[in-house]
Amino acid sequence: xxxxxxxxDLRKSYQVGRGGLFRRARRFNAVDxxxxxxxxxxxxxxxxxxxxxxxxxxxLVLGLSPHDSGEITFDGAPLPDEGSDDWRHxxxxxxxxxxxxxxxxxxxxxxxxxxxxxLKIHNLPPERAEQALADVGLxxxxxxxxxxxxxxxxxxxxxxxxxxxxxxxxxxxDEPVSALDVSIQAQIVNLIQxxxxxxxxxxxxxxxxxxxxxxVADRVAVMYLGQVVEEAPKAAFYTRxxxxxxxxxxxxxxxxxPATRGRAAPRIGDPxxxxxxxxxxxxxxxCPHATEQCRVEAPALRxxxxxxxxxxxxEELSQ
Amino acid sequence: MSALDRPALxxxxxxxxxxxxxxxxxVSVAAGFMLLMLFVTVFAQVIQPYAFDHVDLMNRMTPPxxxxxxxxxxxxxxxxxxxxxxxxxLVAAQTSMLLSILGTCLGAVMGIALGFLAxxxxxxxxxxxxxxxxxxxxxxxxxIALAILAFMGNSMAVFIAIMGLYGWETYARITxxxxxxxxxxxxxxxxxxxxxxxxxxxxxxxxxxxxGPLIVQLTINFPxxxxxxxxxxFLGLGIRPPMTSLGQMLGEGRDYLINAWWLxxxxxxxIFLTTLSMSVLGDWLRVKLDPSLET
Numbered sequence: 001x002x003x004x005x006x007x008x009d010l011r012k013s014y015q016v017g018r019g020g021l022f023r024r025a026r027r028f029n030a031v032d033x034x035x036x037x038x039x040x041x042x043x044x045x046x047x048x049x050x051x052x053x054x055x056x057x058x059x060l061v062l063g064l065s066p067h068d069s070g071e072i073t074f075d076g077a078p079l080p081d082e083g084s085d086d087w088r089h090x091x092x093x094x095x096x097x098x099x100x101x102x103x104x105x106x107x108x109x110x111x112x113x114x115x116x117x118x119l120k121i122h123n124l125p126p127e128r129a130e131q132a133l134a135d136v137g138l139x140x141x142x143x144x145x146x147x148x149x150x151x152x153x154x155x156x157x158x159x160x161x162x163x164x165x166x167x168x169x170x171x172x173x174d175e176p177v178s179a180l181d182v183s184i185q186a187q188i189v190n191l192i193q194x195x196x197x198x199x200x201x202x203x204x205x206x207x208x209x210x211x212x213x214x215x216v217a218d219r220v221a222v223m224y225l226g227q228v229v230e231e232a233p234k235a236a237f238y239t240r241x242x243x244x245x246x247x248x249x250x251x252x253x254x255x256x257x258p259a260t261r262g263r264a265a266p267r268i269g270d271p272x273x274x275x276x277x278x279x280x281x282x283x284x285x286x287c288p289h290a291t292e293q294c295r296v297e298a299p300a301l302r303x304x305x306x307x308x309x310x311x312x313x314x315e316e317l318s319q
Numbered sequence: 320m321s322a323l324d325r326p327a328l329x330x331x332x333x334x335x336x337x338x339x340x341x342x343x344x345x346v347s348v349a350a351g352f353m354l355l356m357l358f359v360t361v362f363a364q365v366i367q368p369y370a371f372d373h374v375d376l377m378n379r380m381t382p383p384x385x386x387x388x389x390x391x392x393x394x395x396x397x398x399x400x401x402x403x404x405x406x407x408x409l410v411a412a413q414t415s416m417l418l419s420i421l422g423t424c425l426g427a428v429m430g431i432a433l434g435f436l437a438x439x440x441x442x443x444x445x446x447x448x449x450x451x452x453x454x455x456x457x458x459x460x461x462x463i464a465l466a467i468l469a470f471m472g473n474s475m476a477v478f479i480a481i482m483g484l485y486g487w488e489t490y491a492r493i494t495x496x497x498x499x500x501x502x503x504x505x506x507x508x509x510x511x512x513x514x515x516x517x518x519x520x521x522x523x524x525x526x527x528x529x530x531g532p533l534i535v536q537l538t539i540n541f542p543x544x545x546x547x548x549x550x551x552x553f554l555g556l557g558i559r560p561p562m563t564s565l566g567q568m569l570g571e572g573r574d575y576l577i578n579a580w581w582l583x584x585x586x587x588x589x590i591f592l593t594t595l596s597m598s599v600l601g602d603w604l605r606v607k608l609d610p611s612l613e614t
Binding site for chain 1: 504505506508509510511512513514515516519523524527528
């Protein structure tokens with residue numbers, strides 16, 4: 001069986017500022033050689049600090065912004081050119097759920113109109129709009145409302161419903177709950193999981209929240225400064241992470257237990273400027289185990305029996 | 320669907336009434352005057368007591384009503400050919416309003432369309448359209464209009480085209496900027512991500528969202544267009560006899576300022592009040608529609 005989504009050595013850089021008359025504009029690599037696969041019905045969680053390229057990656061794999069180099073295949077075929085007819089037709093099969101649900105909806109149109117819009121665009125039966133509204137647990141009366149009359153959780157349900165009308169095979173969730181209250185987060189996460197079970201969609205679930213990713217993902221990929229530093233099945237990752245960065249992230253997850261209060265996680269400081277990444281292993285300035293080799297030589301992503309990690313000292317450290 | 324909808328309706332109506340009663344006095348007066356002008360524009364031929372070009376040489380230059388020698392048969396007096404000034408004023412206002420509305424709309428449609436085109440195509444298209452905008456803004460359009468009208472003669476089509484070209488560049492500039500920023504907003508990107516063609520994104524989503532500033536520009540542009548029309552007609556190059564417009568009446572009355580001042584003052588007053596009302600309304604709308612100006 002071919003993977004639903006496969007990305008090979010994906011790269012994307014952005015220009016920082018403007019070039020002057022005598023100097024070239026600096027560029028920084030938001031996504032710098034990322035490879036990943038996603039099977040049908042599977043959820044891949046992508047985690048990392050802000051600025052590590054998670055959101056850029058989610059836009060790249062959907063073809064919403066063009067990549068500089070590398071290859072993306074969806075269901076065995078390369079992504080068509082952005083804006084072409086093929087590209088537009090492919091929107092039926094892959095959809096994005098946004099972090100800012102309020103911003104992703106047109107403030108001047110009713111909810112009903114907006115949920116029905118994808119059906120109009122692709123000449124699909126309009127009944128699907130009502131079905132989608134019901135599927136995300138919103139009353140039909142919502143259709144007459146405008147976005148400013150809805151709460152954040154309701155807006156995110158609307159955005160999900162709009163994507164559902166197209167019955168996509170792949171949904172990319174870009175921080176779908178991080179703008180919501182904790183109590184609402186749980187509702188939306190449950191909704192997302194129920195929908196996956198009912199429809200068998202594959203999710204690329206991008207988040208900075210490791211506990212939510214633990215809840216929804218089958219596999220986890222950790223990104224650091226535009227690169228994947230570790231990728232593992234969920235159980236393996238949460239019981240024994242290999243990369244020092246993954247360990248630091250896991251240690252920083254707050255534990256709801258007063259007994260552990262005061263035992264703060266090791267502080268590893270702020271991430272370096274992504275426009276000028278460190279030499280060698282990009283994590284070495286913050287890594288407690290860095291050696292001379294780490295400062296000079298960039299580690300490759302190596303296979304460790306069903307999981308991958310990029311660190312020179314994994315064998316030593318895991319003994 | 321309607322269960323939640325119904326109670327909202329009376330509330331909305333009430334809010335609208337409340338807003339109306341809280342209008343500043345100046346704005347209410349301006350709105351009232353503009354409504355009157357619109358009424359005249361539509362019904363001039365119904366209200367007029369005489370045909371606007373009906374000559375009555377026995378009653379030449381009768382003064383308007385409060386003055387000595389006035390008759391109620393001609394409440395605003397008559398001109399040098401004994402034509403009823405009130406009737407002429409109605410038709411003149413109608414002509415001026417129609418021309419200005421037509422000119423403003425033509426300019427707006429052309430400017431907005433070119434603004435969208437520049438923003439959408441980018442590159443060379445953008446450069447060429449923006450260069451045209453700069454040309455138009457740098458040209459002394461009034462002088463050029465005089466030259467064109469002088470050479471091409473008294474053609475209504477040419478006159479309307481010149482009015483339409485007046486002021487299009489501001490719409491183009493504003494539209495281009497608004498579209499460029501609206502296009503990067505979440506809702507526009509989201510609709511694009513649903514597979515919509517650019518036309519749908521622009522017409523169904525971006526245009527309604529940027530309509531506010533464009534409507535304001537329309538109200539700012541309208542008084543200028545009226546003045547443009549009246550100035551050209553005043554100079555005898557726009558509307559010419561036997562047709563009449565506010566500017567043409569003003570130009571005709573200019574020669575009799577000593578003997579019959581009302582021939583020039585009355586149409587001049589109408590021009591002044593119309594442009595002032597529209598400016599007041601435009602200012603008020605601008606504050607209403609621009610959230611950053613709200614206190």
